[in-house]
Amino acid sequence: xxxxxxxxxxxxxxxxxxxxxxxxxxxxxxxxxxxxxxxxxxxxxxxxxxxxxxxxxxxxxxxxxxxxxxxxxxxxxxxxxxxxxxxxxxxxxxxxxxxxxxxxxxxxxxxxxxxxxxxxxxxxxxxxxxxxxxxxxxxxxxxxxxxxxxxxxxxxxxxxxxxxxxxxxxxxxxxxxxxxxxxxxxxxxxxxxxxxxxxxxxxxxxxxxxxxxxxxxxxxxxxxxxxxxxxxxxxxxxxxxxxxxxxxxxxxxxxxxxxxxxxxxxxxxxxxxxxxxxxxxxxxxxxxxxxxxxxxxxxxxxxxxxxxxxxxxxxxxxxxxxxxxxxxxxxxxxxxxxxxxxxxxxxxxxxxxxxxxxxxxxxxxxxxxxxxxxxxxxxxxxxxxxxxxxxxxxxxxxxxxxxxxxxxxxxxxxxxxxxxxxxxxxxxxxxxxxxxxxxxxxxxxxxxxxxxxxxxxxxxxxxxxxxxxxx
Numbered sequence: 001x002x003x004x005x006x007x008x009x010x011x012x013x014x015x016x017x018x019x020x021x022x023x024x025x026x027x028x029x030x031x032x033x034x035x036x037x038x039x040x041x042x043x044x045x046x047x048x049x050x051x052x053x054x055x056x057x058x059x060x061x062x063x064x065x066x067x068x069x070x071x072x073x074x075x076x077x078x079x080x081x082x083x084x085x086x087x088x089x090x091x092x093x094x095x096x097x098x099x100x101x102x103x104x105x106x107x108x109x110x111x112x113x114x115x116x117x118x119x120x121x122x123x124x125x126x127x128x129x130x131x132x133x134x135x136x137x138x139x140x141x142x143x144x145x146x147x148x149x150x151x152x153x154x155x156x157x158x159x160x161x162x163x164x165x166x167x168x169x170x171x172x173x174x175x176x177x178x179x180x181x182x183x184x185x186x187x188x189x190x191x192x193x194x195x196x197x198x199x200x201x202x203x204x205x206x207x208x209x210x211x212x213x214x215x216x217x218x219x220x221x222x223x224x225x226x227x228x229x230x231x232x233x234x235x236x237x238x239x240x241x242x243x244x245x246x247x248x249x250x251x252x253x254x255x256x257x258x259x260x261x262x263x264x265x266x267x268x269x270x271x272x273x274x275x276x277x278x279x280x281x282x283x284x285x286x287x288x289x290x291x292x293x294x295x296x297x298x299x300x301x302x303x304x305x306x307x308x309x310x311x312x313x314x315x316x317x318x319x320x321x322x323x324x325x326x327x328x329x330x331x332x333x334x335x336x337x338x339x340x341x342x343x344x345x346x347x348x349x350x351x352x353x354x355x356x357x358x359x360x361x362x363x364x365x366x367x368x369x370x371x372x373x374x375x376x377x378x379x380x381x382x383x384x385x386x387x388x389x390x391x392x393x394x395x396x397x398x399x400x401x402x403x404x405x406x407x408x409x410x411x412x413x414x415x416x417x418x419x420x421x422x423x424x425x426x427x428x429x430x431x432x433x434x435x436x437x438x439x440x441x442x443x444x445x446x447x448x449x450x451x452x453x454x455x456x457x458x459x460x461x462x463x464x465x466x467x468x469x470x471x
Contacts, residue, residue: 070270073267074268075265075268076270078255079255081131082130082132083131084202084203085203087203088233089233091243091246091247092250094246096253099250100261100262103262112142112143113143115274116181116185116273118272118273119181119273120134122272123189127193129202130202133192135251135255136157136206136209136248140157141156145179145181145304149439149442150439151441155179155304156185157185159178159187164187169187173308174306174308174312175305175307175312176307177305180305188209201232203231206244207235210240211241211441214450219237274302275326276321278317279313279319279333281340282312282400283340284310284343285300285303285306291329291333291336292321292325293328293329294325302321302322303319308343308387309371310342310399342389342390343390344399345386346388348386353380354374354380368388371388419461420459420460422460423455423456427456428454429444429452429454436462
């Protein structure tokens with residue numbers, strides 16, 4: 001092969017570029033020195049091959065594209081994509097020290113990210129976004145797909161209900177798209193792209209993701225009115241937002257120099273971890289995990305959007321499985337000859353207590369409340385349909401019949417404890433939020449407030465988190 005390439009190079013020099021040879025001989029590896037009056041080279045024994053097209057004497061041959069092999073390590077790929085400017089703030093060092101002094105927390109966060117990081121990096125690459133965005137779920141949720149905040153934000157990207165709906169994330173009793181890793185990631189990147197197109201700056205876009213675009217826009221307008229710079233470092237913003245980007249840079253610094261950690265940052269293969277499979281009908285989460293030969297916890301970690309013990313095909317037929325489990329699931333599903341669903345809905349009769357319903361279907365009251373998302377301080381309302389296990393008296397599940405019931409279409413209210421607060425003289429949103437252990441952003445969201453102004457006597461709706469069993 002080397003000899004063939006050398007001969008072709010010599011042909012081009014002799015016949016395509018005679019003016020290059022006019023002044024002095026050109027040494028070509030593998031051939032004797034050639035001069036304009038050199039003897040013609042013998043024809044190559046190439047069968048029926050056609051001669052290469054000649055080039056004009058001044059025509060430059062096309063460049064050879066050299067493909068850089070993709071790195072084997074996903075962390076290396078992430079580091080190669082970092083693009084945000086450095087933030088000159090002591091907050092960076094403060095957050096970096098906190099993470100390094102809490103290695104257990106940082107390690108759990110890294111372990112959770114291993115399942116989802118490749119997919120997120122791929123999506124960021126497709127959009128040519130800064131790779132720091134792949135670290136954003138670390139400060140939003142510590143990469144916990146079922147994380148929820150006092151402000152009712154849910155999932156690894158911490159979408160509020162209204163923002164999630166605006167970006168196409170369905171939310172009902174059975175399924176919460178804010179927990180769906182694929183759907184929520186695409187929605188978050190859509191939102192970030194929209195913010196970047198509005199502010200033309202990734203730092204401002206990220207600040208707006210935390211604070212809201214209206215807050216950033218107001219801060220910019222205030223600086224313009226005072227003829228001050230409008231870049232990120234010059235804006236007045238809430239403490240949480242002021243710490244947001246330094247915290248992100250602190251994580252970036254640690255990922256860039258992982259030797260600072262007290263534990264090894266293990267490589268993540270630069271290849272997909274999961275793939276999608278379809279289920280033709282409703283299926284118990286436990287049975288789906290069994291067919292994939294996985295534990296229920298491992299199965300749920302990839303499918304956290306399905307919030308009930310039964311996965312309704314009406315909402316989403318797509319399940320995520322590790323690549324090495326997809327074929328196993330499909331083969332086992334094909335051979336499975338038992339019912340795929342062991343749940344039904346039941347409407348308690350008048351004066352039938354929650355305790356008696358639980359006993360009737362052989363589960364504990366705690367489990368009944370957990371399955372149905374009922375706060376232990378809230379009584380089971382008469383006439384409300386409940387999800388319960390099928391018993392021996394029932395041949396087929398009635399889930400299909402109850403799918404369109406309004407009770408099962410409304411999202412689960414994780415913040416069922418609701419109070420109405422009357423604003424007093426001297427109150428501010430910050431003091432009220434502090435008193436009720438919620439955020440200012442949550443107060444604004446719940447009460448549709450665009451600014452911080454309050455009036456004495458104004459009524460504010462405040463939700464607090466019920467004490468549900470952790471899943």
